[in-house]
Amino acid sequence: MARPERLKSALGNSSPLDPLPEPVANLEASAPKPSATDRPTKTKRTFYFYVETSERLLNAAEALMATPGAPRGPSDLAAEAVERYIDYLELTHNEGRPFPQRSGPLQRGPRIR
Numbered sequence: 001m002a003r004p005e006r007l008k009s010a011l012g013n014s015s016p017l018d019p020l021p022e023p024v025a026n027l028e029a030s031a032p033k034p035s036a037t038d039r040p041t042k043t044k045r046t047f048y049f050y051v052e053t054s055e056r057l058l059n060a061a062e063a064l065m066a067t068p069g070a071p072r073g074p075s076d077l078a079a080e081a082v083e084r085y086i087d088y089l090e091l092t093h094n095e096g097r098p099f100p101q102r103s104g105p106l107q108r109g110p111r112i113r
Contacts, residue, residue: 057077
């Protein structure tokens with residue numbers, strides 16, 4: 001006796017954490033996918049945080065991991081926080097305009113006041 005063919009679930013590619021309503025899912029399937037050149041480029045940087053700040057960042061990232069719409073991990077969480085703070089700094093210190101492009105690498109050593 002032959003084994004019956006497995007049935008495919010309609011929910012096979014959906015996420016229980018971030019379900020999409022059916023009409024939105026159909027629109028996304030027909031919309032063109034952004035290419036790698038359309039997305040902002042990421043770069044790896046090394047910055048120092050206080051241990052307490054680092055622990056709070058990791059705790060927040062873990063607590064929000066299953067929350068739809070929340071940053072997906074510590075890197076995304078830190079990037080979003082920095083972007084919001086830079087927006088605030090531009091607004092309060094540069095009349096809402098982006099800061100000018102720096103002419104080279106940042107100077108090392110103690111700050112001159």
